[in-house]
Each structure stands twice: as C-alpha cells, then as structure tokens.
Amino acid sequence: MRKAIILTVLAAGLVLIPAAGLFAQQASKIAVVDSAKAFQTSAEGKKALAQFQERDAKIKGDIQKLDDAIRALENRMNTGRLTMTQEALAATQADIDKKTTERKRYEEDAARDFQQFQANIVQRIRAEMITIIDNLAKERGLDLVLDLQTSGAAYANPAIDITDEVIRRYDTSKAAVPPVKK
Numbered sequence: 001m002r003k004a005i006i007l008t009v010l011a012a013g014l015v016l017i018p019a020a021g022l023f024a025q026q027a028s029k030i031a032v033v034d035s036a037k038a039f040q041t042s043a044e045g046k047k048a049l050a051q052f053q054e055r056d057a058k059i060k061g062d063i064q065k066l067d068d069a070i071r072a073l074e075n076r077m078n079t080g081r082l083t084m085t086q087e088a089l090a091a092t093q094a095d096i097d098k099k100t101t102e103r104k105r106y107e108e109d110a111a112r113d114f115q116q117f118q119a120n121i122v123q124r125i126r127a128e129m130i131t132i133i134d135n136l137a138k139e140r141g142l143d144l145v146l147d148l149q150t151s152g153a154a155y156a157n158p159a160i161d162i163t164d165e166v167i168r169r170y171d172t173s174k175a176a177v178p179p180v181k182k
Contacts, residue, residue: 028143032156034163035149038129039122043171048121055117059110066103070096132169136162 039045077084077092084092137145145162146153 029141030144030146031137031140031142031160031162032146032148032151032153033133033166034161035126035129035147037163038167038170039125042125042129042167042174044125044128044174048125051121052114052118055114059107059114062110063103063107066099066106070099070103073099128173129166129170132166132173133162136165136169 040049073092073096077089077096080092081089133145136142140162146156148156
C-alpha cells in the first residue's frame with residue numbers, strides 16, 4: 001500500500017515537472033505605472049493643476065466679495081440700529097438674508113461646477129495616458145500593467161516602473177498636437 005502511494009506521488013511529480021518548466025518559460029511580463037506621478041509631472045497635468053488652482057482662487061475671491069458685502073450690510077444695520085426706521089432695518093435685514101442665500105447658492109454651484117470641471121480634465125488626461133500605456137505595453141510585450149495608486153501594491157521593483165517613459169511619451173504626443181483655439 002505504501003509503495004503504491006509513493007509510486008503515485010512519483011508519477012504525479014514526473015507529470016508536473018515538465019509543466020512547471022513550461023510555466024517558467026511563459027512567465028508573465030509585468031510593469032507598473034504611478035498614475036499620480038504621471039499626472040503631476042506631465043506637462044498637461046501641470047497645466048491642469050494650474051487651471052484648478054486658478055479656478056479655486058477665483059471662487060474663493062468671489063465668496064470673499066460676497067462675505068464682505070454681507071459684513072458691510074451687518075455693520076450698517078448695527079451702527080444705524082438706533083437711528084434707522086423699522087422699515088429701513090427690515091429692508092437691511094432682508095438684504096442680508098438675500099446676500100447670505102446668494103452666497104450659499106454660489107458656493108454650492110461653484111463647488112459642483114469645479115468638481116465637474118476637474119473630473120472632466122482628469123478623465124481626458126487619463127484616457128490619453130491609457131492609450132500611451134497600451135501602446136507601450138504592446139511594444140514591450142507586457143502582459144500586465146498595474147497602477148501603483150489603485151493596485152494596492154506595497155512594493156514594486158523600480159526596474160518594472162514605466163511611469164517616466166509614459167510621461168515622456170505623453171508630453172511628446174501633446175507637443176506634436178497644435179493647441180486648440182478657444
């Protein structure tokens with residue numbers, strides 16, 4: 001009985017040894033890309049980040065102007081409380097309420113518009129980079145390209161990182177295309 005088990009294990013081993021060799025010959029080629037680094041260091045990514053900051057600064061400036069207008073109305077009401085008529089006080093309070101509502105709506109609308117603006121640009125750049133990554137993977141015969149930002153990889157050998165090549169090719173592709181006039 002024991003001899004039959006040993007023979008079965010040996011036979012299975014003889015079958016699996018050539019299969020292991022075949023598997024070793026067909027090892028997958030894997031690369032990684034750091035999408036955050038690619039976005040932040042590419043020319044288009046830098047331009048997009050500048051647009052985000054510019055738009056954010058404009059929104060903050062507009063909100064500051066509305067806050068200043070509300071504060072001015074509140075100051076006028078507080079300093080004139082003893083000299084203003086009830087109708088004037090009520091009108092000033094109505095103006096404050098109107099400006100406060102205007103500010104709240106502006107802030108909500110601006111935040112929603114900014115998020116949509118940001119998502120559209122990020123999505124466009126991502127799609128363009130995916131094309132670059134796809135072409136690079138085909139050139140190099142890669143079977144799998146992982147994004148370090150979303151893969152959950154704790155470590156990747158720098159030798160398989162293609163991020164810099166993706167950035168270089170992406171910047172080159174954008175430099176070759178004439179800018180679209182608005």
